[in-house]
Amino acid sequence: VRAVSPAAFATQCDRQSSYDVVLGKPLDDPIGLLAEAIAGRPALIVTTPTVDRQYGQALRDWIAASGVNATVEVVRLGEANKTMETVLQVATAAKRRRLGRRDPLIAFGGGICCDVVTLAATLVRRGSPYICMPTTLLAQIDAGIGLKGGVNFDGCKNFLGCFAPPSNVFIDMDWLRTLPSVEVRSGTAEIIKMALILDAELFEVVTGGWQRLLRTRYTDAEGVGRRVVARSIELMLEELQDNWYEDRSLQRLADFGHTFSARLEELSGYRLRHGLAVAVDMALSTVIASILGMLTHDECEHILAGLELVGLPTFVPWCTAGEMFPAARASARNRGGDLNLVLPTGIGRATFLHHLEDLPLTLLEQAVDRLQRRASERPCAPPRTVVAEPAPLDGITTPASVRSAA
Amino acid sequence: VRAVSPAAFATQCDRQSSYDVVLGKPLDDPIGLLAEAIAGRPALIVTTPTVDRQYGQALRDWIAASGVNATVEVVRLGEANKTMETVLQVATAAKRRRLGRRDPLIAFGGGICCDVVTLAATLVRRGSPYICMPTTLLAQIDAGIGLKGGVNFDGCKNFLGCFAPPSNVFIDMDWLRTLPSVEVRSGTAEIIKMALILDAELFEVVTGGWQRLLRTRYTDAEGVGRRVVARSIELMLEELQDNWYEDRSLQRLADFGHTFSARLEELSGYRLRHGLAVAVDMALSTVIASILGMLTHDECEHILAGLELVGLPTFVPWCTAGEMFPAARASARNRGGDLNLVLPTGIGRATFLHHLEDLPLTLLEQAVDRLQRRASERPCAPPRTVVAEPAPLDGITTPASVRSAA
Numbered sequence: 087v088r089a090v091s092p093a094a095f096a097t098q099c100d101r102q103s104s105y106d107v108v109l110g111k112p113l114d115d116p117i118g119l120l121a122e123a124i125a126g127r128p129a130l131i132v133t134t135p136t137v138d139r140q141y142g143q144a145l146r147d148w149i150a151a152s153g154v155n156a157t158v159e160v161v162r163l164g165e166a167n168k169t170m171e172t173v174l175q176v177a178t179a180a181k182r183r184r185l186g187r188r189d190p191l192i193a194f195g196g197g198i199c200c201d202v203v204t205l206a207a208t209l210v211r212r213g214s215p216y217i218c219m220p221t222t223l224l225a226q227i228d229a230g231i232g233l234k235g236g237v238n239f240d241g242c243k244n245f246l247g248c249f250a251p252p253s254n255v256f257i258d259m260d261w262l263r264t265l266p267s268v269e270v271r272s273g274t275a276e277i278i279k280m281a282l283i284l285d286a287e288l289f290e291v292v293t294g295g296w297q298r299l300l301r302t303r304y305t306d307a308e309g310v311g312r313r314v315v316a317r318s319i320e321l322m323l324e325e326l327q328d329n330w331y332e333d334r335s336l337q338r339l340a341d342f343g344h345t346f347s348a349r350l351e352e353l354s355g356y357r358l359r360h361g362l363a364v365a366v367d368m369a370l371s372t373v374i375a376s377i378l379g380m381l382t383h384d385e386c387e388h389i390l391a392g393l394e395l396v397g398l399p400t401f402v403p404w405c406t407a408g409e410m411f412p413a414a415r416a417s418a419r420n421r422g423g424d425l426n427l428v429l430p431t432g433i434g435r436a437t438f439l440h441h442l443e444d445l446p447l448t449l450l451e452q453a454v455d456r457l458q459r460r461a462s463e464r465p466c467a468p469p470r471t472v473v474a475e476p477a478p479l480d481g482i483t484t485p486a487s488v489r490s491a492a
Numbered sequence: 493v494r495a496v497s498p499a500a501f502a503t504q505c506d507r508q509s510s511y512d513v514v515l516g517k518p519l520d521d522p523i524g525l526l527a528e529a530i531a532g533r534p535a536l537i538v539t540t541p542t543v544d545r546q547y548g549q550a551l552r553d554w555i556a557a558s559g560v561n562a563t564v565e566v567v568r569l570g571e572a573n574k575t576m577e578t579v580l581q582v583a584t585a586a587k588r589r590r591l592g593r594r595d596p597l598i599a600f601g602g603g604i605c606c607d608v609v610t611l612a613a614t615l616v617r618r619g620s621p622y623i624c625m626p627t628t629l630l631a632q633i634d635a636g637i638g639l640k641g642g643v644n645f646d647g648c649k650n651f652l653g654c655f656a657p658p659s660n661v662f663i664d665m666d667w668l669r670t671l672p673s674v675e676v677r678s679g680t681a682e683i684i685k686m687a688l689i690l691d692a693e694l695f696e697v698v699t700g701g702w703q704r705l706l707r708t709r710y711t712d713a714e715g716v717g718r719r720v721v722a723r724s725i726e727l728m729l730e731e732l733q734d735n736w737y738e739d740r741s742l743q744r745l746a747d748f749g750h751t752f753s754a755r756l757e758e759l760s761g762y763r764l765r766h767g768l769a770v771a772v773d774m775a776l777s778t779v780i781a782s783i784l785g786m787l788t789h790d791e792c793e794h795i796l797a798g799l800e801l802v803g804l805p806t807f808v809p810w811c812t813a814g815e816m817f818p819a820a821r822a823s824a825r826n827r828g829g830d831l832n833l834v835l836p837t838g839i840g841r842a843t844f845l846h847h848l849e850d851l852p853l854t855l856l857e858q859a860v861d862r863l864q865r866r867a868s869e870r871p872c873a874p875p876r877t878v879v880a881e882p883a884p885l886d887g888i889t890t891p892a893s894v895r896s897a898a
Contacts, residue, residue: 095513097729099639099657099736100506107501170580174645181646186825187742211826212642212653213737233505236618239580240587247618248654251505323503330505331619336593419592420617 116152165356176206196222197229204235223273272361286434342428349413369400522558571762582612602628603635610641629679678767692840748834755819775806
């Protein structure tokens, strides 16, 4: 043995990845990009009962026409069963179909489907390739285009998860045509999030053209919806570009609306849709910024009015100072101990409230109080928007008690 | 909205990581490298009942002396409970101890402990830092120093797992002093693996100095054991250097002994220790190479005799051609469809048998037959080496039926 006896061995283990997010028509062309991405390998396509009802036939027609060796697995997916058990169910399907190390899993569904398949693919054989085909507005501009997979665990949203780049993302905006309106609003919340921190014009286009965007599910003939979606994707990818793995910094502008929202979802028993919880969180953060003098009264009103205009809630009964105070602490544990609350300083720009001490309970009480009073003074704000409608969660019925509580 | 309407958005998401593997005395110095790595954060140290019995007091003394905010979680760990349930048990402990996003999990145990904690840390909050303190020979030169985490699933070894670099690896070779001899042999199998593919001299040093290495648990006063361990670590890190994530290639020399071994472990109900299964796999691969004329008869004998000299099995009853033939197919699924069986072409060099067609059933039958005959002709080969002794698996008793079968 050579006389090697050092005390420390240095190891470098960099990893290179890249992928494209493509707006196109993956199921319209049997020899197109999707078939090319699968490249003759066996593939497992995971979808949900809702998506299967709407697009299962088109999917199976495409499989038959393209001749790819793909099988379809329909899995019940909602926040309430966004769990490790469901991930293991997908892993079992991959094993049963004898998928190998380089054979892709494909998510064909909303954000939860993308999150679960991302995690399952990452675990199977220590990392199998996966393709996302997000079908909801929220997934097309947020959950389905990034690196994050995750499941809820022990009462904590996304406590277990991963960062793993997809090999491809294929988006067909025509899949939005069958979305229930609450899903359109939920996705719009994330678009408004990107607009408020980065692009004032985007905020005006979405709120100004809302009726048409809602009616056409972002697929208007003039292409406004498509430009909004394309711009949102571009902003999201740009914003995350230098910190995909959240290892450079835990101060992320894209966390706007994501400090209190997870707790709101948990408190609602995951009946409050993600985008709607984000809207309430953005409203709360906006009022906090206003109280702190970072935002003028008019700007604050303009933001809240914009949220309300597109049918998003600015308050829900679960939003109490007593609950939001520990929620901020739980978020800080996810951010290395710092609060890093994103606060708008105008339309299209934002800053951070760094430390937990900067958010005393009295400030939270004042902000919650203002939003609660505002909600009670506007009886026209549709309470229906708070909980999911008309299809709450696949396989889960919203109890009447919650509907009336909202 | 700016006129952004491209069809595809290109995304680059590289990740940089590095870490050191340190041979030292982490628990001897309360203000040393380990305390520095924990850096005042809360930490969760996961260990096993066996390690806790031997080194739990030293660990607790170190915690008290260093003043770090660390808690110890003792978890039963063996191949049979190397499962996602155990990973979730560690995740629950991390959540209960309120570990945040930058707070480390620490594995203090053998290869299974390192594998499970690696996966748990990777999942918790989408990736928490983790530190490995491997206590067995196998973990110190293999399982505890790389990127792989994993658990068994649905009858398939390591079907679920991850690649995730540790933030630190701290090794104290004095922890080897209390190892049962079967554990010393199991780790020696992985050292011999590296030697046979890359370093003929290492093979001679280990087999030539075996009695002393075994008696001193690689901690002889002359430092032979330390040089062997250091050289093995160096070879392993060098070999994996350009392909840490197995994304460049699925042809890996370090897979020598790892084509049939997983199935042998599964067939034994995980009572056959990993290193011992690797030894049988290496023996089988060596005989295959000999039959194919890649290796002289003398070189083949030299390798088999070396394995036997250090008390490693070259045959076990589970090693039948009928089982090893599909095992090769299962391994190929993990290697993108190719067999990539590593075959020695001499002492210290190796090549690949690339395709499944290159390994017909008749060839396997011939090789297994030769090893079986050899084993029956050498009644002195201690059958005790086959199953675990004296401490089989934490919390698991080896049934008498298996002991006698072996």
